[in-house]
Amino acid sequence: MSDIHAEKIIYDLGISRPEDIDLDAVALTLGVKVKYEPLSDCDALIVGHGESAIATINSRSMPERQRFSLGHELGHWTHHKGHMLYCTQNDIEGHSDKARETEMVADRFASSLLMPSFLFKPALFAHKKLSWKAVRELAREFECSPLATALRIVDLNVAPVIFVCVEQGKRKWFRRARDISTAWFPKDSPDPESYAFELSFDPNKAAAGPRKVGADAWFDRYNAARFDLVEDSVRVVDSVYSLLFLEDEAFLD
Ligand SMILES: [Zn+2]
Structure with missing residues:
Protein backbone atom coordinates (compact mmCIF):
# COMPACT_ATOMS: atom_id res chain seq x y z
CA MET A 1 0.00 0.00 0.00
CA SER A 2 1.20 3.49 -0.80
CA ASP A 3 0.57 6.88 0.74
CA ILE A 4 -1.06 8.82 -2.09
CA HIS A 5 0.03 12.22 -0.68
CA ALA A 6 3.66 11.18 -0.61
CA GLU A 7 3.60 9.68 -4.10
CA LYS A 8 1.94 12.82 -5.45
CA ILE A 9 4.56 15.11 -3.89
CA ILE A 10 7.36 13.29 -5.72
CA TYR A 11 5.36 13.03 -8.93
CA ASP A 12 4.39 16.72 -8.91
CA LEU A 13 8.02 17.74 -8.44
CA GLY A 14 8.70 16.06 -11.78
CA ILE A 15 11.17 13.62 -10.23
CA SER A 16 11.87 10.75 -12.57
CA ARG A 17 14.96 9.10 -11.04
CA PRO A 18 15.43 7.83 -7.47
CA GLU A 19 18.70 9.75 -7.08
CA ASP A 20 16.78 13.00 -7.62
CA ILE A 21 14.62 12.52 -4.50
CA ASP A 22 16.11 15.32 -2.39
CA LEU A 23 14.27 15.08 0.91
CA ASP A 24 15.52 18.41 2.27
CA ALA A 25 14.05 20.09 -0.81
CA VAL A 26 10.81 18.11 -0.41
CA ALA A 27 10.69 19.22 3.24
CA LEU A 28 11.01 22.88 2.23
CA THR A 29 8.06 22.59 -0.15
CA LEU A 30 6.05 21.35 2.86
CA GLY A 31 7.19 24.28 5.00
CA VAL A 32 9.61 22.17 7.03
CA LYS A 33 13.15 23.27 7.80
CA VAL A 34 15.54 20.42 8.55
CA LYS A 35 18.34 20.46 11.11
CA TYR A 36 20.87 17.68 11.68
CA GLU A 37 22.11 17.44 15.26
CA PRO A 38 23.32 14.75 17.62
CA LEU A 39 20.29 13.53 19.61
CA SER A 40 20.74 11.21 22.53
CA ASP A 41 17.31 9.72 23.13
CA CYS A 42 15.49 9.75 19.82
CA ASP A 43 16.06 9.47 16.08
CA ALA A 44 14.09 12.50 15.06
CA LEU A 45 11.49 14.99 16.15
CA ILE A 46 9.34 17.65 14.57
CA VAL A 47 7.99 20.82 16.10
CA GLY A 48 5.37 22.71 14.17
CA HIS A 49 4.03 26.22 14.47
CA GLY A 50 1.22 27.29 12.18
CA GLU A 51 2.14 26.36 8.63
CA SER A 52 5.84 25.79 9.24
CA ALA A 53 7.88 23.34 11.25
CA ILE A 54 11.41 22.37 12.18
CA ALA A 55 12.44 18.74 11.94
CA THR A 56 15.54 17.68 13.83
CA ILE A 57 17.26 14.52 12.67
CA ASN A 58 19.86 12.65 14.70
CA SER A 59 23.14 13.24 12.89
CA ARG A 60 24.64 10.21 14.66
CA SER A 61 22.36 7.80 12.78
CA MET A 62 23.37 6.06 9.56
CA PRO A 63 22.64 8.17 6.43
CA GLU A 64 19.80 5.92 5.20
CA ARG A 65 18.31 5.95 8.70
CA GLN A 66 18.44 9.76 8.70
CA ARG A 67 16.66 9.80 5.36
CA PHE A 68 13.92 7.45 6.52
CA SER A 69 13.56 9.42 9.77
CA LEU A 70 13.06 12.66 7.85
CA GLY A 71 10.46 10.99 5.61
CA HIS A 72 8.76 9.68 8.76
CA GLU A 73 8.66 13.15 10.38
CA LEU A 74 7.27 14.63 7.16
CA GLY A 75 4.59 11.94 7.42
CA HIS A 76 3.68 13.17 10.90
CA TRP A 77 3.67 16.75 9.61
CA THR A 78 1.32 15.82 6.76
CA HIS A 79 -1.01 13.56 8.73
CA HIS A 80 -0.71 14.54 12.39
CA LYS A 81 -0.22 18.29 12.36
CA GLY A 82 -0.59 19.89 15.78
CA HIS A 83 1.12 17.10 17.70
CA MET A 84 4.71 17.13 18.82
CA LEU A 85 6.28 13.74 18.42
CA TYR A 86 9.58 12.19 19.38
CA CYS A 87 10.34 9.17 17.29
CA THR A 88 12.72 6.40 18.23
CA GLN A 89 14.28 3.72 16.12
CA ASN A 90 11.67 1.18 17.17
CA ASP A 91 8.84 3.43 16.06
CA ILE A 92 10.47 4.13 12.76
CA GLU A 93 10.17 1.23 10.31
CA GLY A 94 7.38 -0.16 12.49
CA HIS A 95 9.13 -3.12 14.09
CA SER A 96 6.82 -4.05 16.87
CA ASP A 97 3.37 -5.60 16.66
CA LYS A 98 2.09 -2.88 18.95
CA ALA A 99 3.37 -0.05 16.79
CA ARG A 100 0.78 2.61 17.03
CA GLU A 101 -1.31 3.55 14.05
CA THR A 102 0.29 7.02 13.87
CA GLU A 103 3.75 5.48 13.57
CA MET A 104 2.59 3.13 10.83
CA VAL A 105 1.05 6.03 8.93
CA ALA A 106 4.31 7.99 9.21
CA ASP A 107 6.32 4.94 8.11
CA ARG A 108 4.10 4.39 5.10
CA PHE A 109 4.50 8.05 4.17
CA ALA A 110 8.30 7.75 4.45
CA SER A 111 8.56 4.63 2.31
CA SER A 112 6.18 6.05 -0.30
CA LEU A 113 8.22 9.26 -0.44
CA LEU A 114 11.58 7.47 -0.67
CA MET A 115 10.39 4.58 -2.85
CA PRO A 116 7.37 5.93 -4.77
CA SER A 117 5.72 3.05 -6.58
ZN1 LIG B 1 6.97 8.83 14.66
Whole structure:
Protein backbone atom coordinates (compact mmCIF):
# COMPACT_ATOMS: atom_id res chain seq x y z
CA MET A 1 0.00 0.00 0.00
CA SER A 2 1.20 3.49 -0.80
CA ASP A 3 0.57 6.88 0.74
CA ILE A 4 -1.06 8.82 -2.09
CA HIS A 5 0.03 12.22 -0.68
CA ALA A 6 3.66 11.18 -0.61
CA GLU A 7 3.60 9.68 -4.10
CA LYS A 8 1.94 12.82 -5.45
CA ILE A 9 4.56 15.11 -3.89
CA ILE A 10 7.36 13.29 -5.72
CA TYR A 11 5.36 13.03 -8.93
CA ASP A 12 4.39 16.72 -8.91
CA LEU A 13 8.02 17.74 -8.44
CA GLY A 14 8.70 16.06 -11.78
CA ILE A 15 11.17 13.62 -10.23
CA SER A 16 11.87 10.75 -12.57
CA ARG A 17 14.96 9.10 -11.04
CA PRO A 18 15.43 7.83 -7.47
CA GLU A 19 18.70 9.75 -7.08
CA ASP A 20 16.78 13.00 -7.62
CA ILE A 21 14.62 12.52 -4.50
CA ASP A 22 16.11 15.32 -2.39
CA LEU A 23 14.27 15.08 0.91
CA ASP A 24 15.52 18.41 2.27
CA ALA A 25 14.05 20.09 -0.81
CA VAL A 26 10.81 18.11 -0.41
CA ALA A 27 10.69 19.22 3.24
CA LEU A 28 11.01 22.88 2.23
CA THR A 29 8.06 22.59 -0.15
CA LEU A 30 6.05 21.35 2.86
CA GLY A 31 7.19 24.28 5.00
CA VAL A 32 9.61 22.17 7.03
CA LYS A 33 13.15 23.27 7.80
CA VAL A 34 15.54 20.42 8.55
CA LYS A 35 18.34 20.46 11.11
CA TYR A 36 20.87 17.68 11.68
CA GLU A 37 22.11 17.44 15.26
CA PRO A 38 23.32 14.75 17.62
CA LEU A 39 20.29 13.53 19.61
CA SER A 40 20.74 11.21 22.53
CA ASP A 41 17.31 9.72 23.13
CA CYS A 42 15.49 9.75 19.82
CA ASP A 43 16.06 9.47 16.08
CA ALA A 44 14.09 12.50 15.06
CA LEU A 45 11.49 14.99 16.15
CA ILE A 46 9.34 17.65 14.57
CA VAL A 47 7.99 20.82 16.10
CA GLY A 48 5.37 22.71 14.17
CA HIS A 49 4.03 26.22 14.47
CA GLY A 50 1.22 27.29 12.18
CA GLU A 51 2.14 26.36 8.63
CA SER A 52 5.84 25.79 9.24
CA ALA A 53 7.88 23.34 11.25
CA ILE A 54 11.41 22.37 12.18
CA ALA A 55 12.44 18.74 11.94
CA THR A 56 15.54 17.68 13.83
CA ILE A 57 17.26 14.52 12.67
CA ASN A 58 19.86 12.65 14.70
CA SER A 59 23.14 13.24 12.89
CA ARG A 60 24.64 10.21 14.66
CA SER A 61 22.36 7.80 12.78
CA MET A 62 23.37 6.06 9.56
CA PRO A 63 22.64 8.17 6.43
CA GLU A 64 19.80 5.92 5.20
CA ARG A 65 18.31 5.95 8.70
CA GLN A 66 18.44 9.76 8.70
CA ARG A 67 16.66 9.80 5.36
CA PHE A 68 13.92 7.45 6.52
CA SER A 69 13.56 9.42 9.77
CA LEU A 70 13.06 12.66 7.85
CA GLY A 71 10.46 10.99 5.61
CA HIS A 72 8.76 9.68 8.76
CA GLU A 73 8.66 13.15 10.38
CA LEU A 74 7.27 14.63 7.16
CA GLY A 75 4.59 11.94 7.42
CA HIS A 76 3.68 13.17 10.90
CA TRP A 77 3.67 16.75 9.61
CA THR A 78 1.32 15.82 6.76
CA HIS A 79 -1.01 13.56 8.73
CA HIS A 80 -0.71 14.54 12.39
CA LYS A 81 -0.22 18.29 12.36
CA GLY A 82 -0.59 19.89 15.78
CA HIS A 83 1.12 17.10 17.70
CA MET A 84 4.71 17.13 18.82
CA LEU A 85 6.28 13.74 18.42
CA TYR A 86 9.58 12.19 19.38
CA CYS A 87 10.34 9.17 17.29
CA THR A 88 12.72 6.40 18.23
CA GLN A 89 14.28 3.72 16.12
CA ASN A 90 11.67 1.18 17.17
CA ASP A 91 8.84 3.43 16.06
CA ILE A 92 10.47 4.13 12.76
CA GLU A 93 10.17 1.23 10.31
CA GLY A 94 7.38 -0.16 12.49
CA HIS A 95 9.13 -3.12 14.09
CA SER A 96 6.82 -4.05 16.87
CA ASP A 97 3.37 -5.60 16.66
CA LYS A 98 2.09 -2.88 18.95
CA ALA A 99 3.37 -0.05 16.79
CA ARG A 100 0.78 2.61 17.03
CA GLU A 101 -1.31 3.55 14.05
CA THR A 102 0.29 7.02 13.87
CA GLU A 103 3.75 5.48 13.57
CA MET A 104 2.59 3.13 10.83
CA VAL A 105 1.05 6.03 8.93
CA ALA A 106 4.31 7.99 9.21
CA ASP A 107 6.32 4.94 8.11
CA ARG A 108 4.10 4.39 5.10
CA PHE A 109 4.50 8.05 4.17
CA ALA A 110 8.30 7.75 4.45
CA SER A 111 8.56 4.63 2.31
CA SER A 112 6.18 6.05 -0.30
CA LEU A 113 8.22 9.26 -0.44
CA LEU A 114 11.58 7.47 -0.67
CA MET A 115 10.39 4.58 -2.85
CA PRO A 116 7.37 5.93 -4.77
CA SER A 117 5.72 3.05 -6.58
CA PHE A 118 5.95 4.73 -10.00
CA LEU A 119 9.77 4.66 -9.68
CA PHE A 120 10.17 1.66 -7.40
CA LYS A 121 8.11 -0.91 -9.29
CA PRO A 122 9.97 -0.54 -12.62
CA ALA A 123 13.30 -0.79 -10.75
CA LEU A 124 12.04 -3.85 -8.91
CA PHE A 125 10.73 -5.57 -12.03
CA ALA A 126 14.11 -5.07 -13.70
CA HIS A 127 15.34 -7.81 -11.35
CA LYS A 128 14.45 -11.22 -12.74
CA LYS A 129 14.59 -12.90 -9.34
CA LEU A 130 13.87 -11.41 -5.94
CA SER A 131 16.41 -12.04 -3.21
CA TRP A 132 18.36 -10.12 -0.58
CA LYS A 133 20.91 -9.40 -3.32
CA ALA A 134 18.23 -7.66 -5.38
CA VAL A 135 16.90 -5.93 -2.25
CA ARG A 136 20.37 -4.57 -1.43
CA GLU A 137 20.79 -3.25 -4.98
CA LEU A 138 17.41 -1.54 -4.81
CA ALA A 139 18.27 -0.19 -1.35
CA ARG A 140 21.44 1.41 -2.73
CA GLU A 141 19.57 2.84 -5.70
CA PHE A 142 16.90 4.42 -3.47
CA GLU A 143 19.25 5.25 -0.55
CA CYS A 144 17.18 3.25 1.93
CA SER A 145 18.08 0.47 4.33
CA PRO A 146 17.68 -3.10 3.03
CA LEU A 147 15.04 -3.65 5.73
CA ALA A 148 12.93 -0.65 4.66
CA THR A 149 13.31 -1.80 1.04
CA ALA A 150 12.24 -5.38 1.81
CA LEU A 151 9.20 -4.13 3.72
CA ARG A 152 8.29 -1.85 0.81
CA ILE A 153 8.26 -4.89 -1.51
CA VAL A 154 6.01 -6.75 0.95
CA ASP A 155 3.66 -3.79 1.37
CA LEU A 156 3.34 -3.19 -2.37
CA ASN A 157 2.08 -6.78 -2.74
CA VAL A 158 4.06 -7.23 -5.94
CA ALA A 159 5.48 -10.64 -5.04
CA PRO A 160 4.24 -13.57 -2.92
CA VAL A 161 6.63 -12.89 -0.07
CA ILE A 162 6.67 -12.96 3.72
CA PHE A 163 9.34 -11.14 5.71
CA VAL A 164 10.18 -12.75 9.07
CA CYS A 165 12.50 -11.36 11.74
CA VAL A 166 13.95 -14.20 13.85
CA GLU A 167 15.85 -13.71 17.09
CA GLN A 168 17.56 -16.61 18.84
CA GLY A 169 15.58 -19.06 16.79
CA LYS A 170 12.22 -17.46 17.55
CA ARG A 171 9.97 -15.44 15.28
CA LYS A 172 9.91 -11.91 16.62
CA TRP A 173 7.65 -10.31 14.04
CA PHE A 174 6.70 -10.76 10.42
CA ARG A 175 4.90 -9.07 7.57
CA ARG A 176 3.22 -10.76 4.63
CA ALA A 177 2.16 -9.57 1.18
CA ARG A 178 -1.58 -9.02 1.02
CA ASP A 179 -2.22 -11.77 -1.55
CA ILE A 180 -0.87 -14.52 0.70
CA SER A 181 -3.58 -16.23 2.67
CA THR A 182 -3.64 -15.45 6.40
CA ALA A 183 -3.93 -19.22 6.90
CA TRP A 184 -0.17 -19.33 6.31
CA PHE A 185 1.11 -18.07 9.65
CA PRO A 186 4.83 -18.60 10.35
CA LYS A 187 5.70 -20.92 13.24
CA ASP A 188 6.91 -19.46 16.56
CA SER A 189 10.27 -21.10 15.83
CA PRO A 190 11.30 -22.18 12.34
CA ASP A 191 12.48 -25.83 12.11
CA PRO A 192 16.17 -26.85 12.08
CA GLU A 193 15.71 -27.47 8.33
CA SER A 194 15.29 -23.74 7.82
CA TYR A 195 18.30 -21.63 7.05
CA ALA A 196 17.17 -19.08 9.64
CA PHE A 197 17.63 -21.75 12.32
CA GLU A 198 21.22 -22.46 11.22
CA LEU A 199 22.08 -18.77 11.05
CA SER A 200 20.57 -18.24 14.51
CA PHE A 201 22.59 -20.94 16.23
CA ASP A 202 25.75 -21.46 14.19
CA PRO A 203 27.96 -18.34 14.26
CA ASN A 204 30.21 -19.84 11.57
CA LYS A 205 27.37 -20.20 9.14
CA ALA A 206 27.25 -17.55 6.43
CA ALA A 207 24.24 -16.49 4.39
CA ALA A 208 24.01 -18.63 1.27
CA GLY A 209 21.39 -16.88 -0.85
CA PRO A 210 17.97 -18.21 -1.84
CA ARG A 211 17.37 -21.93 -1.41
CA LYS A 212 14.42 -24.27 -1.51
CA VAL A 213 13.03 -25.69 1.75
CA GLY A 214 9.88 -27.59 2.62
CA ALA A 215 7.10 -25.24 3.65
CA ASP A 216 6.68 -27.32 6.83
CA ALA A 217 10.02 -25.89 8.05
CA TRP A 218 8.18 -22.59 8.46
CA PHE A 219 4.48 -23.41 8.71
CA ASP A 220 2.34 -25.76 10.80
CA ARG A 221 -0.55 -25.86 8.37
CA TYR A 222 -1.95 -29.37 7.77
CA ASN A 223 -0.84 -29.50 4.12
CA ALA A 224 2.47 -27.62 4.53
CA ALA A 225 4.60 -30.73 3.85
CA ARG A 226 3.25 -30.89 0.30
CA PHE A 227 4.80 -27.60 -0.76
CA ASP A 228 8.20 -26.00 -1.09
CA LEU A 229 9.14 -22.39 -0.67
CA VAL A 230 12.29 -20.40 -1.38
CA GLU A 231 14.00 -19.01 1.70
CA ASP A 232 16.64 -16.29 1.63
CA SER A 233 17.97 -15.53 5.12
CA VAL A 234 20.65 -13.13 6.27
CA ARG A 235 22.10 -12.34 9.68
CA VAL A 236 21.79 -8.71 10.80
CA VAL A 237 23.47 -8.06 14.16
CA ASP A 238 21.52 -10.28 16.61
CA SER A 239 18.65 -11.01 14.25
CA VAL A 240 18.06 -13.14 11.19
CA TYR A 241 15.98 -11.57 8.44
CA SER A 242 14.21 -14.12 6.26
CA LEU A 243 12.45 -13.57 2.99
CA LEU A 244 10.11 -16.45 2.20
CA PHE A 245 8.95 -16.65 -1.40
CA LEU A 246 5.71 -18.61 -1.68
CA GLU A 247 5.30 -19.21 -5.38
CA ASP A 248 2.76 -22.05 -5.21
CA GLU A 249 -0.86 -21.04 -5.74
CA ALA A 250 -1.74 -23.02 -2.62
CA PHE A 251 -0.33 -20.18 -0.52
CA LEU A 252 -2.86 -17.75 -1.89
CA ASP A 253 -5.95 -19.46 -0.50
ZN1 LIG B 1 6.97 8.83 14.66
